[in-house]
Amino acid sequence: MNSPTGFAQRAAVALSDKSLRANFRRAMDGLMEKRKAQFPDRQALEALRDKGAAIRANALSKLPDLLERLEANCTANGIQVHWAATVAEGNAIISEILGKHHARLVIKGKSMVSEEMHLNHHLQQQAIDAIESDLGEYIIQLAGETPSHIVMPCIHKNLDQIARLFADNIPDQAYTEDVDALTAAARRVLRERFAAADAGLSGVNFAVAETGTLVLIENEGNGRLSTTLPSLHIAVTGIEKVVESLSDIPPLLALLPRSATGQPITTYVNMISSPRRPGEKDGPTEVHLVLLDNGRSKVYADPHLRDTLRCIRCGACMNHCPVYGRVGGHAYDAVYPGPIGKILMPQLDGLEAKGDLAHASTLCGACAEVCPVKIPIPDILVHLREESVNPTGAVAHSHFSGTLERTIWSMWTMVNTSPKLYRLFLWGATRFGNLMPGRLFKRWTLVRTRPQFARASLHEQAASEGFGDG
Amino acid sequence: MVKNARSSILARLRMAPESVGVIQPDWRPAVIAEPERQNRFTTMIEAAHGEVHPVESQVWPQRLLSILANRGIRRLLIAPAHPLGRALAEAWAGNPDAPELVPYDRCVEEMKDTLVHGIDAALTGTAGAIAETGSLVLRPGADEPRLMSLLAPIHIAVLEANAIHDTLTSMMASQHWNRAMPTNLLLISGPSKTADIEQTLAYGVHGPKELIVLIME
Numbered sequence: 195m196n197s198p199t200g201f202a203q204r205a206a207v208a209l210s211d212k213s214l215r216a217n218f219r220r221a222m223d224g225l226m227e228k229r230k231a232q233f234p235d236r237q238a239l240e241a242l243r244d245k246g247a248a249i250r251a252n253a254l255s256k257l258p259d260l261l262e263r264l265e266a267n268c269t270a271n272g273i274q275v276h277w278a279a280t281v282a283e284g285n286a287i288i289s290e291i292l293g294k295h296h297a298r299l300v301i302k303g304k305s306m307v308s309e310e311m312h313l314n315h316h317l318q319q320q321a322i323d324a325i326e327s328d329l330g331e332y333i334i335q336l337a338g339e340t341p342s343h344i345v346m347p348c349i350h351k352n353l354d355q356i357a358r359l360f361a362d363n364i365p366d367q368a369y370t371e372d373v374d375a376l377t378a379a380a381r382r383v384l385r386e387r388f389a390a391a392d393a394g395l396s397g398v399n400f401a402v403a404e405t406g407t408l409v410l411i412e413n414e415g416n417g418r419l420s421t422t423l424p425s426l427h428i429a430v431t432g433i434e435k436v437v438e439s440l441s442d443i444p445p446l447l448a449l450l451p452r453s454a455t456g457q458p459i460t461t462y463v464n465m466i467s468s469p470r471r472p473g474e475k476d477g478p479t480e481v482h483l484v485l486l487d488n489g490r491s492k493v494y495a496d497p498h499l500r501d502t503l504r505c506i507r508c509g510a511c512m513n514h515c516p517v518y519g520r521v522g523g524h525a526y527d528a529v530y531p532g533p534i535g536k537i538l539m540p541q542l543d544g545l546e547a548k549g550d551l552a553h554a555s556t557l558c559g560a561c562a563e564v565c566p567v568k569i570p571i572p573d574i575l576v577h578l579r580e581e582s583v584n585p586t587g588a589v590a591h592s593h594f595s596g597t598l599e600r601t602i603w604s605m606w607t608m609v610n611t612s613p614k615l616y617r618l619f620l621w622g623a624t625r626f627g628n629l630m631p632g633r634l635f636k637r638w639t640l641v642r643t644r645p646q647f648a649r650a651s652l653h654e655q656a657a658s659e660g661f662g663d664g
Numbered sequence: 665m666v667k668n669a670r671s672s673i674l675a676r677l678r679m680a681p682e683s684v685g686v687i688q689p690d691w692r693p694a695v696i697a698e699p700e701r702q703n704r705f706t707t708m709i710e711a712a713h714g715e716v717h718p719v720e721s722q723v724w725p726q727r728l729l730s731i732l733a734n735r736g737i738r739r740l741l742i743a744p745a746h747p748l749g750r751a752l753a754e755a756w757a758g759n760p761d762a763p764e765l766v767p768y769d770r771c772v773e774e775m776k777d778t779l780v781h782g783i784d785a786a787l788t789g790t791a792g793a794i795a796e797t798g799s800l801v802l803r804p805g806a807d808e809p810r811l812m813s814l815l816a817p818i819h820i821a822v823l824e825a826n827a828i829h830d831t832l833t834s835m836m837a838s839q840h841w842n843r844a845m846p847t848n849l850l851l852i853s854g855p856s857k858t859a860d861i862e863q864t865l866a867y868g869v870h871g872p873k874e875l876i877v878l879i880m881e
Contacts, residue, residue, distance in 0.1 A: 224863050245691035255683035258674045271845075277670035329869055330860035346860060353862045377858060377866040384870065389780045405845045415814055415856040415871025422810050422848075423772070433673065440842040444832040445691060455859070458708065459797040462871070463851035471847055473806035476772035487669070491676035500683065 201550045204525040205517075214350055218522045221349045225513040228456020229564070246449045247568035249442045250504035253434075257494065260403040260436045261485065267406025271468040273481045284486045285316040288395075288428055291482055292322060295426050297392035301384075303410070303417035304328040305397030306344050306507060307430045307486055310529045310542075313395075324395070325387050327416035329380050336363045342523030344530060345454045345509040350522050384416070394420035394478065398431035399506070400446060401483070404439045407467045408483065411451065411460040418464050427469075427478035433485050434494075434503040446506060449566035454508040489542040498577045502537050504567040511561035511571060517554055526551060533561035537574045545582050552578040620651040694796055696830035701795040702879065705828050708798025712854030713867060714875040718825075721880040725755035728820065729762060731876060732785065737763045741779070741786035741816055743808040744769050748789050748822055768809050779811055785818035786872075792827035794835060794851070800877065801835065802850040810848050819872040821852070825881045 208214060233239040253260060265275045278284035292300065300317060302308065302324055314324040314335075326335040330347040334340065336359050341347030348356070353371050360376055361369040367379050396417055400409040408429055410417050421427045437443070451457045470477035493499050512518045512532030523531035528539040528548060536555055539548040552575050561571040609619045627647035635644060650658075696704055706716045719727045732740070742749035744767040756762035766783055768775065791803040800821050804810040813819050829835035832851070836842070841849070856871030867873050 221863055241691055244689045248686055248688050252686040255686055258677040277673055279669040279672055283669055329858045348860055356861055373861050373864045373866050376861060377869050381869055385780060389776055405842055407845050414858050414869045418814050419870055459799055459853045461854050461857055465849040467845040468847045475809040476811050477847060487673045491673055494677055495680040497681050
């Protein structure tokens with residue numbers, strides 16, 4: 195699906211879009227500042243990150259057992275648990291539940307897993323309306339776009355663009371750049387949708403095996419409305435989101451919002467342990483939990499890659515990534531963009547389809563430095579790069595199959611495995627290297643100074659200073 | 665299909681190489697001494713745009729009346745089975761200046777229009793609070809439905825000063841939450857807000873625009 199140079203081409207387009215770059219730059223700078231202000235004590239932060247990493251690593255080390263325990267406790271609480279190996283199975287399960295309830299209108303809280311499933315599109319095909327209620331998601335749904343950030347989905351849009359979108363799409367809404375007025379307009383429109391919805395659909399931030407509890411965090415209240423007002427609630431989540439104990443939640447809550455948006459805590463932390471019980475006046479009468487695999491068990495099987503599944507989806511790696519901050523989320527053409535996407539997408543969608551993302555990185559390490567659960571993202575990137583080229587140096591995947599690149603690498607191998615050739619190459623490079631025509635390096639030297647070859651190799655210089663080979 | 669998915673996912677996970685044992689680091693949450701707790705709670709929730717009023721426990725209905733007087737509140741949602749709802753109904757009875765009390769006394773399906781459009785404010789109790797993050801803890805249930813803290817433009821929450829804990833960890837552990845979780849347990853740390861439009865804060869996007877906390881001393 196991706197052309198061999200897909201990311202590079204999309205990045206080039208994004209880089210020349212001045213307003214897009216300005217929107218991202220402003221947002222990323224702000225988010226980095228806010229996060230920094232939340233962690234003034236370096237030692238306390240490191241202790242907390244160690245704890246967060248250990249909680250997630252522990253959960254992964256017992257993953258199959260914890261999933262069974264989660265299922266047992268949810269079931270005992272009255273939550274119906276479903277398992278989906280693939281996106282198609284997940285969509286079919288949700289269609290079936292909605293079908294039983296004759297649901298025509300679904301109101302959605304923010305869920306990246308539902309993006310992964312292309313659930314809205316799937317439901318639309320069955321004449322079921324799925325309305326996004328998170329303000330950012332609502333905005334991009336109006337625009338017919340996909341999220342460009344996992345926490346702030348419409349971060350690529352500025353006020354003027356959003357104001358126009360509202361004026362064009364919401365009846366009786368005049369163009370205004372008053373953020374309060376725009377927010378009020380969305381509240382007005384979506385309130386009616388909440389009241390009319392047959393079902394609510396949400397993601398899950400953490401699923402607690404010990405108590406069978408779904409933990410959802412948010413600021414707007416749309417997540418609570420989606421999971422409380424309609425009589426049917428369906429939660430979808432990846433199988434990796436489970437944690438062992440309720441006591442694992444506070445350290446993760448101390449990490450997630452601070453890393454994500456620089457808030458001490460989100461406005462709402464919503465812990466759902468069961469549907470409406472007899473005597474209660476509200477809450478859904480049915481709660482379903484759909485556990486989606488979609489490649490996660492394959493990631494799990496590789497010890498080099500398993501740490502990818504620790505992710506708690508805070509987006510801090512994106513906010514701090516010099517590549518993401520400049521090209522923006524859409525250049526990745528992936529549900530999960532930025533550093534976490536670069537390691538997750540090639541694993542979920544395959545190296546063939548998304549392998550070029552593993553190369554969309556300078557390996558600067560900023561992502562690993564800020565990751566609240568200490569995922570070694572650069573190490574995993576390097577591993578994925580190694581995997582895409584097999585050990586003999588031959589090319590394993592199509593995005594490396596350029597004839598020129600293949601020829602250069604085989605010549606490089608020849609030169610470096612024969613001492614005679616190596617010396618000949620060095621002699622030639624030092625004598626004639628600077629004579630190579632400049633246009634060969636035009637793309638490189640456009641923004642850089644061309645390096646000069648030394649007149650003699652280090653080997654020759656050392657020999658002339660009296661250092662022998664011995 | 666579903667059954668196959670379950671067994672195949674679990675089988676794949678069980679076939680994977682085992683992780684090395686994970687050593688849990690000795691992490692301890694912050695300790696906030698009791699005299700500091702109320703201050704810390706107030707500072708934190710005010711920073712998140714919440715409004716705090718310390719009141720004496722006998723006079724809270726009168727204080728609430730004066731707090732609401734300037735806001736043009738005409739209809740206040742209460743939980744009639746909850747002690748606070750009963751106390752307010754008693755205290756405001758026969759007062760022509762008091763807002764009308766709307767009881768949440770039927771199930772949501774029968775009251776949806778009133779709940780969604782017909783109330784200006786709602787009153788709830790709390791199950792305590794967390795000083796560290798400025799969070800109210802609510803355990804909605806049969807006496808006090810979930811939507812009470814969500815649908816009205818103004819949410820008024822009553823908190824006992826001695827129910828403020830220092831951290832979520834300590835509150836959870838001392839009350840043994842893991843033994844029996846209620847249907848729904850909420851932490852609320854301010855009014856509803858969003859920063860989705862150019863990182864500009866706006867309040868009341870879906871939930872209450874204002875959060876007023878009465879701390880009973």
